[in-house]
Structure formats: C-alpha cells, structure tokens
Amino acid sequence: MNVVRSLLLAGSESRWLRERATKLRFVRGAVTRFMPGETLEAALDATRTLGVGTVLTQLGENVTDLEQARAVARHYQDVLERIRQSGLDVEISVKLTQLGLDLSREECEKNLSTLVERARALSRWIWIDIESTAYTDRTLDIYRQMLAAYPRVGVCIQAYLYRTAEDLKTLLPLGGGLRLVKGAYREPPDRAFPKKSDVDENYFKLADRLLSPEVRAKSVRAIFGTHDPALIARIEERGRSLGLPPEALEFQMLYGIRRQEQERLAKAGHTVRVLISYGEAWFPWYMRRLAERPANVLFVARNLFAR
Numbered sequence: 019m020n021v022v023r024s025l026l027l028a029g030s031e032s033r034w035l036r037e038r039a040t041k042l043r044f045v046r047g048a049v050t051r052f053m054p055g056e057t058l059e060a061a062l063d064a065t066r067t068l069g070v071g072t073v074l075t076q077l078g079e080n081v082t083d084l085e086q087a088r089a090v091a092r093h094y095q096d097v098l099e100r101i102r103q104s105g106l107d108v109e110i111s112v113k114l115t116q117l118g119l120d121l122s123r124e125e126c127e128k129n130l131s132t133l134v135e136r137a138r139a140l141s142r143w144i145w146i147d148i149e150s151t152a153y154t155d156r157t158l159d160i161y162r163q164m165l166a167a168y169p170r171v172g173v174c175i176q177a178y179l180y181r182t183a184e185d186l187k188t189l190l191p192l193g194g195g196l197r198l199v200k201g202a203y204r205e206p207p208d209r210a211f212p213k214k215s216d217v218d219e220n221y222f223k224l225a226d227r228l229l230s231p232e233v234r235a236k237s238v239r240a241i242f243g244t245h246d247p248a249l250i251a252r253i254e255e256r257g258r259s260l261g262l263p264p265e266a267l268e269f270q271m272l273y274g275i276r277r278q279e280q281e282r283l284a285k286a287g288h289t290v291r292v293l294i295s296y297g298e299a300w301f302p303w304y305m306r307r308l309a310e311r312p313a314n315v316l317f318v319a320r321n322l323f324a325r
C-alpha cells in the first residue's frame with residue numbers, strides 16, 4: 019500500500035489526531051469541499067441544487083453506547099419523514115457500527131429493522147454501507163436478513179477484497195441492491211489486493227458479473243460507485259455491447275468529487291446519484307477521502323495559507 023495512503027488511513031483511526039485536527043479552522047474549511055454542511059438541511063438543500071437524485075448519510079461510526087445508536091436510528095426516521103415531505107429523490111445509507119453493531123448485534127438489527135420498516139412503508143430504498151473486514155460477515159448476514167423482509171434493501175461490496183467474488187455467488191441470487199466500490203479502509207494484504215491496478219481489474223470483473231444477463235434477470239439493482247474514468251468508460255462500453263439502455267447503468271459518486279463527470283453521465287442518459295455525507299463526526303471519513311487521493315492534502319495545505 020502506498021505509504022501516504024497508509025499513513026492517512028492510520029490517522030483516520032487516531033483519536034489523538036481527531037481531537038486536535040477537528041478544532042483547526044483550516045481543516046474545517048477544507049472539509050466543506052466534500053460536505054455541503056453538517057446539518058440534514060444542508061444536505062437537502064444540496065440535493066435541490068444538484069439536479070440528480072442523492073443518497074444521504076449521517077457521518078459517524080463505532081458508537082460507544084446504545085443510546086447513541088438509538089438516537090441515530092431516530093435521526094434516520096426523521097430523515098425518511100423529511101424526504102417524504104419534500105418529495106425529493108433521496109435514499110439513505112447507514113453504517114451498522116453507527117447503529118450499535120460493536121455493542122449488541124441484536125440492538126443493531128432492531129435499530130435497522132425500524133428503518134427498513136419505515137422505508138418499506140414509504141417504498142424507498144435503504145442502503146447499508148460496508149466498513150472494515152472486522153464487520154464484513156456480520157454486515158452481509160444482516161443484509162440477507164433485512165432483504166428477506168423487504169426487497170428494496172442494498173449493501174455495498176468492496177472490490178479490493180479477495181472474498182467479494184465468492185460473496186457475490188451467494189448474494190446475486192437474492193436480488194436486492196449491490197453497490198460496488200473499491201473499498202476505503204486499511205486492510206492487510208491477505209484480505210485485500212495491495213496493488214491499485216489489481217483492485218481496478220477486480221472491480222471491472224465484478225462489474226461485468228453485475229451486468230450479465232443472468233444477474234439482470236434476477237432484478238438486482240447494481241450500482242457502480244466510482245469516480246474512476248477508465249473504469250466508467252469500460253462499464254459504459256460493456257453496457258453498450260450488451261445492448262443495455264443507458265438508464266440501466268447506475269453510477270454513484272461522492273459529493274464534491276468529479277462533478278463534471280456526474281453531469282456528463284446524467285446527460286448521456288445514465289442514472290446518477292450523488293452520495294452526500296453530513297454531520298459533525300466527519301474526521302475518520304474525511305481522512306479516508308484524503309487517502310483516496312493524497313493530492314487532496316495539498317488542498318488542505320492551501321486552505322491553511324489562504325487564511
């Protein structure tokens with residue numbers, strides 16, 4: 019793994035650094051590039067101006083008491099209600115460790131079930147983020163459970179993991195939603211491809227499976243969560259060669275990253291959604307964004323000198 023990426027990912031797990039960095043004005047300023055604001059209102063306002071559908075996620079992970087986890091579930095209930103009232107094309111994506119997975123799997127499932135029930139009442143999709151490999155088995159198990167109760171549940175899968183090709187064998191026949199991403203956590207070389215070129219190649223192999231006619235017949239909602247222009251071009255080309263209409267390809271990107279490409283894809287007729295994160299607990303998430311593109315560190319530094 020690239021040294022800078024490694025250091026940034028290690029930093030994302032450091033409490034010492036989090037406590038200090040989040041107080042610095044120039045860091046807070048730099049964060050706004052990836053986040054329209056800390057509140058739900060800011061995320062909804064951004065949805066109105068983007069002109070494409072969005073997925074909202076409240077930042078936060080690894081909560082340390084169950085009351086916090088219940089508060090997160092209540093927050094997402096409010097979000098679902100606000101989405102209903104606004105009539106905006108918005109979905110939500112949740113992290114299981116934010117719903118209490120570290121503390122009690124049972125409570126986490128209970129919290130998630132309340133959200134799945136509400137999403138079902140509103141006929142909305144609900145997504146489950148995927149975190150580090152410490153949680154992969156439990157996340158996929160819980161996904162399967164929720165999907166049995168309501169078919170519009172989706173989970174994220176990571177192309178950097180060797181296991182994902184195998185996981186797909188059991189996930190694909192279930193239908194539901196699968197959002198393919200490269201993977202954002204620090205993983206050892208016996209679990210994840212250390213070389214970026216191998217991750218990229220595996221991404222395309224997995225994408226190809228998601229596009230196959232057999233999988234499409236199972237009505238899996240496949241999402242390509244990437245900003246990578248080479249991969250996007252290959253997926254578009256594959257879609258064309260399979261005779262798929264442009265809207266059958268759904269791409270998702272993160273707020274603030276490659277906005278012109280988001281517009282180009284939407285103009286080409288593809289389905290495009292932007293994932294908007296909001297909330298106060300942005301530190302580990304922001305460090306993962308820096309690790310994805312260490313050149314972003316220069317952007318933070320420029321913010322320091324701009325003040």
Ligand SMILES: Cc1cc2nc3c(=O)[nH]c(=O)nc-3n(C[C@H](O)[C@H](O)[C@H](O)COP(=O)(O)OP(=O)(O)OC[C@H]3O[C@@H](n4cnc5c(N)ncnc54)[C@H](O)[C@@H]3O)c2cc1C
Nearest residue numbers: 147148174199200201202243244245246270271272307310
């Ligand atoms: C919708 C969505 C949901 C996600 N959900 C999860 C999840 O649940 N679990 C998880 O582990 N990961 C998740 N991720 C993050 C993902 O794993 C990658 O870390 C991230 O998308 C960067 O990979 P990439 O495919 O864009 O390719 P890369 O090869 O990293 O980037 C390709 C190009 O995109 C641009 N780019 C990428 N990242 C940045 C950045 N941070 N800043 C500026 N430019 C950038 C650059 O131009 C870069 O050259 C999600 C990503 C998306 C888009």
